[in-house]
Amino acid sequence: xxxxxxxxxxxxxxxxxxxxxxxxxxxxxxxxxxxxxxxxxxxxxxxxxxxxxxxxxxxxxxxxxxxxxxxxxxxxxxxxxxxxxxxxxxxxxxxxxxxxxxxxxxxxxxxx
Amino acid sequence: xxxxxxxxxxxxxxxxxxxxxxxxxxxxxxxxxxxxxxxxxxxxxxxxxxxxxxxxxxxxxxxxxxxxxxxxxxxxxxxxxxxxxxxxxxxxxxxxxxxxxxxxxxxxxxxxx
Numbered sequence: 001x002x003x004x005x006x007x008x009x010x011x012x013x014x015x016x017x018x019x020x021x022x023x024x025x026x027x028x029x030x031x032x033x034x035x036x037x038x039x040x041x042x043x044x045x046x047x048x049x050x051x052x053x054x055x056x057x058x059x060x061x062x063x064x065x066x067x068x069x070x071x072x073x074x075x076x077x078x079x080x081x082x083x084x085x086x087x088x089x090x091x092x093x094x095x096x097x098x099x100x101x102x103x104x105x106x107x108x109x110x111x112x
Numbered sequence: 113x114x115x116x117x118x119x120x121x122x123x124x125x126x127x128x129x130x131x132x133x134x135x136x137x138x139x140x141x142x143x144x145x146x147x148x149x150x151x152x153x154x155x156x157x158x159x160x161x162x163x164x165x166x167x168x169x170x171x172x173x174x175x176x177x178x179x180x181x182x183x184x185x186x187x188x189x190x191x192x193x194x195x196x197x198x199x200x201x202x203x204x205x206x207x208x209x210x211x212x213x214x215x216x217x218x219x220x221x222x223x224x225x
Contacts, residue, residue, distance in 0.1 A: 043116070043203050043216030044155065065202065087154055100145075100214060101155030 004088045010050065012082075018075040020106050025069040027067040032091045033064060034100065035073045037084040044102075047073065065089030078110045114138070116217035118204050124223045130192035130215045137185070137206030144181060145214065146189050147203040155203055161187065162209065194224045 005023040012018040015030040024033065034049040048055055048062045050071070055062045075082055085105040117136040125131050132144050142163050147155035158177065160168040163184035172179065176195070179186040191198055201221050207214040 041218075042216050043205070046213045046215070048211075099157060099160065100149075100155075101157070105154055 004090055004103050006088050006103060006106045008104065009109070011109050012041075012075075012078045013112060014080060014110055014112050015077055018078040018082065018108060018110070020073040020075075020086050020088075020108065021070065022072070023070045024088070025089050027068050027090050029068075033062065033068075033071050034089040034091050035060070036087045036089065036100075036102075037061065037082075038087070039081075039084040039107070047086075049091070078108075080110050080112065082108065083110045084108060116204055116206050116215050118155045118217035118220055120201075120220055122221050122223075124204065124225060125194055127196055127224050128193040130190065131194050132191075133189045133202050133204075133222075135185070135187045135189070135204030135217060137204070138215055140208065141206035141215075142184070142209045143214075144187050145203075145205040145207075146179060147216075149201040149203055149219070151200070158189070161174060173174065173189070191222075194222075196224050198222060199224045 032049050034053050035047040036044040037047055038044045048057055048060050050062045050064055064071045085107050087102050087105040089100050116138055119134050144161040146158040148158050149155040157171055159166055159172045159179050161181045164181050176190055179189045199222055201219040203216055203219045205214040205216040
């Protein structure tokens with residue numbers, strides 16, 4: 001299973017873009033990059049995922065490097081509610097579905 | 113539409129006692145996961161079901177943990193007997209087989225004293 005490396009913590013000013021990096025240098029060609037976040041005392045929440053191309057949805061943008069060895073999650077206008085632990089996950093697909101393997105994540109603190 | 117529902121939300125038991133957690137996944141979701149999350153750590157997969165079949169239980173400590181998913185809908189995770197080290201949050205998640213997004217419940221916080 002490909003492993004991911006994320007900074008332990010980051011700060012971001014409210015209203016500014018939050019850029020959360022993730023290294024996954026051993027990713028295989030058919031493995032997707034997923035991002036989840038976990039707000040205190042809640043279950044993880046899906047944010048976005050991608051394979052090769054950059055992706056954008058209503059929550060965030062995902063930028064994957066051409067060699068796919070790293071990616072960046074971008075929250076374009078961070079709010080205090082975005083304070084959470086953000087997990088970058090490489091999804092192992094097998095059998096009929098897939099397995100999400102969580103790492104330590106990045107604790108993002110959005111400050112006023 | 114209701115999300116993944118777990119109960120109880122909190123549970124305190126004495127060591128060596130049994131405990132059970134219940135999970136009701138999102139309607140129509142064939143895949144169900146149980147995760148364990150220790151304080152300050154990311155969730156760790158315990159078991160994954162596809163309908164009523166446990167397709168991955170390699171991380172489930174089978175000497176004391178058991179799980180079932182009757183009729184491929186609700187699921188129960190049991191610990192018997194509980195140990196102090198079992199204190200953690202137990203998370204349930206579900207997803208459609210064809211889809212990749214897993215939805216998580218709020219979890220059950222277990223404290224073993």
